[in-house]
Amino acid sequence: MPSRTPDTTSLTSWVAEATRAPSMHNAQPWQFHYLAADGVLSLRLDPRRSMPQTDPSARGMHLGCGAALFNLRVAAAHAGWEPQVRLLPDAVDEAALALITFAEPGERDDIADLYPAIGRRHTSREPFSDEPVPxxxxxxxxxxxxxxxxxxxxxxxxxxxxxxxxxxxxxxxxxxxxxxxxxxxxxxxxxxxxxxxxxxxxxxxxxxxxxxxxxxxxxxxxxxxxxxxxxxxxxxxxxxxxxxxxxxxxxxxxxxxxxxxxxxxxxxxxxxxxxxxxxxxxxxxxxxxxxxxxxxxxxxxxxxxYGPEAPATPRRSVSDVLVIT
Known part of the structure; x- marks a missing residue:
């Protein structure tokens, strides 16, 4: 019996949640490619969004892509899948950051509980109160x-x-x-x-x-x-x-x-x-x-x-960051 793979509608929705992640100057330095037949999703750096002056090593780009990867993991877990991640899968291709496959989980992953926070998390540049954080x-x-x-x-x-x-x-x-x-x-x-x-x-x-x-x-x-x-x-x-x-x-x-x-x-x-x-x-x-x-x-x-709710900042469309073949 063939193993199940996520359908493209579900996968697209998970990538949409991934793109809500923060990134340096909101440059959104990620690209995704989904091989639907194999159920393999790749995450890559988008070189068009590099910042040679403030991020010459691309460390900041990697942080943003890592944040997007975590959102993807949360969204997939919330949908009942277990994302399995292999970081830096190609020693030659420096833009290749991760390969993700999906399995049906044996146990529910606790990160699924964080799913509602993805849409509510926004960077705040407003004053916070003096109330201490417990x-x-x-x-x-x-x-x-x-x-x-x-x-x-x-x-x-x-x-x-x-x-x-x-x-x-x-x-x-x-x-x-x-x-x-x-x-x-x-x-x-x-x-x-x-x-x-x-x-x-x-x-x-x-x-x-x-x-x-x-x-x-x-x-x-x-x-x-x-x-x-x-x-x-x-x-x-x-x-x-x-x-x-x-x-x-x-x-x-x-x-x-x-x-x-x-x-x-x-x-x-x-x-x-x-x-x-x-x-x-x-x-x-x-x-x-x-x-x-x-x-x-x-x-x-x-x-x-503790401070006021911050507004969401714009995001690139999923069609701009995801290729499905």
Missing amino acids: EALLDGLRGAALAEGARLDLPDDWQVQAVLDLVWDAEHAEELSPAVREEIARWTAVTDSARPEGIPLYALGPRAYDGRAPVRDFAGGRRVEGRGSAVFEQSPCLAVLGTREDTKEDWLRAGQAMERVLLQATQDGLATSLNSQALEWPELRWALRDPESATGYPQMVIRLG
Whole structure:
């Protein structure tokens, strides 16, 4: 009796959920190819979405694709399938990130419970309240990262200040680099548009009038009509997601861990935002390492807290990212 494979309608819906993942500057650097007869889905980097100035190693692209891969796993598990993933299947083809096949599960995977959070998770650039995040929730987020082979460290007060100092150093370095500013501007709309990628005007958030939250200002000093200012939190709750090593496989695992943490946080009623600014400068990324942590390589800074629901940002159509043969 032949084994079952997912039909193309189901597979297309899972890829649609995958594309809701966050990515650096919302560039959405993923491509999918489904061999329907074999039931094999491949995930690849989209080279058209590279950022040679801010992401020359493509580490950020790998993180975004890893996040999309985790969403796909959740969607498939929710539909009653067990996704089986092989990372970096071709040593020669650097754009080939993963091969995914699907089986009928023997036991239900708990990640299926995260499915409702996929559509609700959005990056927030709004102020959060000063209400502390309960330790029980933070423990759960640490567990989510560990389940995907990464680690989530919660810096104490003096370490938070060190992280903020590095983010501010990155902001200053950005200001002094026209090439970096130009690349960021490519992915940032200062007027509303129908672009299916990048960061639209409505998602920029207010300018920081006061506060210490590391919220990146993608306006880059450009005047945006109607954009207000706000006071952000003085004691931001920050987490640093990291891995022991720094290979491409680690980046993909970190992306999956990042999305698992974000979905769990969303399910727990938390707002989240991501900041890779200091990680885009090698010397600052190295300084972000905590020598007392088992995490050798920081991959993302995550801000957690209680705040207003953030708007969804645009996504490319599934027909633009998925090929079925």
